[in-house]
Amino acid sequence: MEFNDGLADTEVPTTSAVETEVLIIGSGPAGASAALFLSSLGVSNIVVTKYRWTANTPRAHITNQRTMEIFRDLGIEEQVLAEATPHDQMGDTVFCTSIAGDEIGRIRTWGTHPARHADYELASPSLNCDIPQTYLEPILVKNATERGSHTSFSTEYLSHTQDADGVTARVRDRLTGHEYDIRARYLIGADGARSKVAADIGLPHQGRMDIAGSMNITFKADISDLVAHRPSVLYWVIQPGSNIGGIGTGLVRMVRPWDEWLIVWGYDISGPPPELDDDAARQIVRNLLGVADLDVEITGYSLWGNNEQWATHLQSGRVFCAGDAVHKHPPSNGLGSNTSVQDSYNLAWKIAAVLRGWASEDLLETYSAERAPVAEQIVRRANRSAREFGQIFDALGIEDGDTEEQMRAKIAERAADSPEGARRREALRHAMELKNYEFNAHGVEMGQFYTSTAIASDGSPRPESDRDPELYYRPSTVPGARLPHVWVGDAAKTLSTHDLAGYDRFTLFTGISGQAWAEAARQVAEKLGVPLEAVVIGPGREVTDLYFDWAAGREVHEDGAVLVRPDKHVCWRSHRMADDPAAALTDVLTGILKPGGEA
Numbered sequence: 348m349e350f351n352d353g354l355a356d357t358e359v360p361t362t363s364a365v366e367t368e369v370l371i372i373g374s375g376p377a378g379a380s381a382a383l384f385l386s387s388l389g390v391s392n393i394v395v396t397k398y399r400w401t402a403n404t405p406r407a408h409i410t411n412q413r414t415m416e417i418f419r420d421l422g423i424e425e426q427v428l429a430e431a432t433p434h435d436q437m438g439d440t441v442f443c444t445s446i447a448g449d450e451i452g453r454i455r456t457w458g459t460h461p462a463r464h465a466d467y468e469l470a471s472p473s474l475n476c477d478i479p480q481t482y483l484e485p486i487l488v489k490n491a492t493e494r495g496s497h498t499s500f501s502t503e504y505l506s507h508t509q510d511a512d513g514v515t516a517r518v519r520d521r522l523t524g525h526e527y528d529i530r531a532r533y534l535i536g537a538d539g540a541r542s543k544v545a546a547d548i549g550l551p552h553q554g555r556m557d558i559a560g561s562m563n564i565t566f567k568a569d570i571s572d573l574v575a576h577r578p579s580v581l582y583w584v585i586q587p588g589s590n591i592g593g594i595g596t597g598l599v600r601m602v603r604p605w606d607e608w609l610i611v612w613g614y615d616i617s618g619p620p621p622e623l624d625d626d627a628a629r630q631i632v633r634n635l636l637g638v639a640d641l642d643v644e645i646t647g648y649s650l651w652g653n654n655e656q657w658a659t660h661l662q663s664g665r666v667f668c669a670g671d672a673v674h675k676h677p678p679s680n681g682l683g684s685n686t687s688v689q690d691s692y693n694l695a696w697k698i699a700a701v702l703r704g705w706a707s708e709d710l711l712e713t714y715s716a717e718r719a720p721v722a723e724q725i726v727r728r729a730n731r732s733a734r735e736f737g738q739i740f741d742a743l744g745i746e747d748g749d750t751e752e753q754m755r756a757k758i759a760e761r762a763a764d765s766p767e768g769a770r771r772r773e774a775l776r777h778a779m780e781l782k783n784y785e786f787n788a789h790g791v792e793m794g795q796f797y798t799s800t801a802i803a804s805d806g807s808p809r810p811e812s813d814r815d816p817e818l819y820y821r822p823s824t825v826p827g828a829r830l831p832h833v834w835v836g837d838a839a840k841t842l843s844t845h846d847l848a849g850y851d852r853f854t855l856f857t858g859i860s861g862q863a864w865a866e867a868a869r870q871v872a873e874k875l876g877v878p879l880e881a882v883v884i885g886p887g888r889e890v891t892d893l894y895f896d897w898a899a900g901r902e903v904h905e906d907g908a909v910l911v912r913p914d915k916h917v918c919w920r921s922h923r924m925a926d927d928p929a930a931a932l933t934d935v936l937t938g939i940l941k942p943g944g945e946a
């Protein structure tokens with residue numbers, strides 16, 4: 348991909364309005380990544396964002412494999428890994444009465460269990476990692492800006508109007524109070540859970556906001572001696588008050604190993620909001636850590652509401668919403684920032700395709716068709732995961748309203764040499780196993796499947812693991828599924844199939860006896876003006892099937908073909924060579940993109 352210099356003539360103020368191709372509201376994971384994707388595709392864009400800098404609290408952190416392989420595609424994976432806590436330090440997730448107190452159980456998470464690790468290794472060229480949002484957003488903004496985005500901090504979106512040719516947005520410079528218009532062909536509202544853009548276009552929503560109260564407390568304290576021997580990014584605390592509000596139970600979350608932390612602690616949202624000051628925050632920290640005189644530096648605190656709400660449609664005309672603007676849910680499963688980046692990855696190439704004239708505007712409708720079901724799925728999953736903590740409380744016999752003493756006695760009872768003790772231990776084992784749906788939900792993370800007019804179905808059903816589709820991902824080339832990753836290459840290099848399918852083009856995979864597809868792809872690309880490249884996998888070709896994994900997993904014959912979109916989802920496949928491969932490819936691409944249609 349070639350990047351523009353960010354100084355496209357169209358962005359020079361002409362009359363009263365500043366002009367650009369795409370205006371993005373917000374520089375969080377959804378907005379900053381949209382800017383990165385668009386700039387990488389040579390689409391001019393302006394980001395306006397309300398505050399003077401990126402996220403000021405380390406909210407999102409778990410960055411899953413799907414997001415990491417997107418970062419790999421954009422050439423920033425190494426930058427992210429350099430700031431991240433690596434995969435192998437993420438997963439000894441502990442449940443305890445306090446960090447220094449009794450350990451109730453442990454579960455290996457994020458694919459770190461030896462029995463799960465292979466699934467993760469096999470699924471993607473990239474492993475998951477933990478990078479706090481405060482570290483990730485600057486990487487996204489820096490790269491987007493280097494590649495051409497104009498980023499205006501301290502600038503607030505106020506309103507917009509749209510017409511047949513574009514969108515005019517009113518924004519305010521918060522330093523000077525100066526208001527001005529930005530004229531764009533398209534607008535992306537990536538302005539978070541309280542999105543004004545989504546409200547302005549009246550996106551339809553289902554579900555509810557503010558169903559439980561949570562507080563975040565950030566602090567510094569070196570507690571290596573309590574945690575480094577059981578390294579994890581999450582330590583869950585069950586103690587009096589931890590079943591009130593919040594995200595399931597009390598959470599002590601690593602921000603930087605092992606001296607920077609974030610606590611999530613619940614409160615009853617039906618009552619008045621708790622009054623927090625440094626002393627109150629310090630007391631909560633000491634309670635959850637279980638060290639009465641711990642030397643703690645409180646660095647911040649805030650209150651926030653847990654939501655269970657998703658938009659059922661993500662677009663109105665030339666205006667799209669992405670990220671928390673269209674899916675609002677607790678942090679359980681770590682899906683928020685990940686899904687936000689993935690929304691933008693789905694949308695940006697489509698906007699580029701329309702702006703560059705190789706697709707009609709119909710393609711943009713598929714953003715909603717493909718991503719709204721994902722929004723609903725992840726909101727439901729995250730909320731269910733938060734509720735499933737209830738089974739741990741049930742297993743321990745803890746009930747709402749138990750006094751501190753009753754709660755401690757019940758937790759202690761799991762150690763009793765009695766039928767009740769044995770029953771509690773068994774119930775606890777099952778309750779802990781259920782948490783795999785929060786912490787090892789590989790199928791949820793990797794198995795997103797699209798059905799829309801941008802996918803030419805061959806009638807095959809959605810591929811799902813015959814184990815548990817939420818826990819296990821099943822690679823497949825069924826149109827709509829994500830391109831399976833396997834390692835290919837030659838004596839000098841090893842590459843993922845994903846490395847061969849760039850974000851700036853369609854890619855057609857075939858084998859040696861399918862070479863006529865490659866010639867057809869060249870002709871069709873030229874005729875339609877659609878960026879399309881073919882990759883022939885086999886000995887003596889661009890890459891060889893190093894481990895024979897492509898042959899084992901491609902699900903078509905060697906003379907068949909698998910067509911992959913820029914976002915690495917399969918949009919069509921042919922099991923065998925067609926009588927006229929150029930005609931077959933022309934049909935499928937015109938069906939998906941409708942180039943030359945109304946643009």
Ligand SMILES: Cc1cc2nc3c(=O)[nH]c(=O)nc-3n(C[C@H](O)[C@H](O)[C@H](O)COP(=O)(O)OP(=O)(O)OC[C@H]3O[C@@H](n4cnc5c(N)ncnc54)[C@H](O)[C@@H]3O)c2cc1C
Pocket residue numbers: 372373374375376377378395396397398406407408409410480502503504505537538539540543563611651669670671672677678680681682683684685686687
């Ligand atoms: C405690 C906690 C832990 C979490 N952990 C994870 C995790 O491990 N993994 C994960 O994937 N997710 C996690 N999340 C969720 C994640 O933080 C969000 O899903 C993510 O930030 C959403 O990104 P976004 O870009 O859509 O919105 P936001 O990050 O909210 O960004 C919104 C942007 O819009 C801007 N903005 C708002 N209004 C305006 C306006 N009027 N004009 C201009 N700009 C405006 C803001 O300045 C901001 O830049 C967690 C959340 C919390 C609270």
